[in-house]
Amino acid sequence: MGERKLDKSFSIKTVGIREWGDGEVHYNRYEATPYAALDKLFERYRLDKSDSVVDFGCGRGRVAFYIHNRFHVPVTGIEANDITYEEALKNIETYKLRAKHIKAPIRFKFGLAEHYEIKPEENRFFLIPFL
Numbered sequence: 001m002g003e004r005k006l007d008k009s010f011s012i013k014t015v016g017i018r019e020w021g022d023g024e025v026h027y028n029r030y031e032a033t034p035y036a037a038l039d040k041l042f043e044r045y046r047l048d049k050s051d052s053v054v055d056f057g058c059g060r061g062r063v064a065f066y067i068h069n070r071f072h073v074p075v076t077g078i079e080a081n082d083i084t085y086e087e088a089l090k091n092i093e094t095y096k097l098r099a100k101h102i103k104a105p106i107r108f109k110f111g112l113a114e115h116y117e118i119k120p121e122e123n124r125f126f127l128i129p130f131l
Ligand SMILES: C[S@@+](CC[C@H](N)C(=O)[O-])C[C@H]1O[C@@H](n2cnc3c(N)ncnc32)[C@H](O)[C@@H]1O
Pocket: 026, 027, 028, 029, 030, 031, 032, 033, 055, 056, 057, 058, 059, 060, 061, 062, 063, 078, 079, 080, 081, 084, 111, 112, 113, 114, 128, 130
């Protein structure tokens, strides 16, 4: 199935690229991890009910939604680009309508990953190297 169709199955929109612009060299651009790569990763890397995940640089939220939907664990996404963050918030509204049966929380926070204070229960971390 294509990326857009898989997005549709979660009621989200994550396809596309966003550069930071203005010659920004410190922060990586937005580009979602391919669904096929996530499938491959989670064939071997399993999560269980006691886990709690943080996605540093969550973009529009694809990885967060994928993990939340597949493992039913709490997920927090951190995003520093204000436009991308707004898109993640739109996605969460539509996703939640579809995922009402999943009790675990999913949320996004605006800000730099390096400023996020990790909570004691957060024990699994996803990040794409920022440089
Ligand atoms: C390559 S995308 C990955 C998005 C998502 N994690 C995924 O794999 O589908 C990287 C994202 O990290 C954000 N980002 C880059 N540097 C950041 C930082 N220091 N703190 C928070 N977000 C950052 C970018 O705006 C972009 O949306």
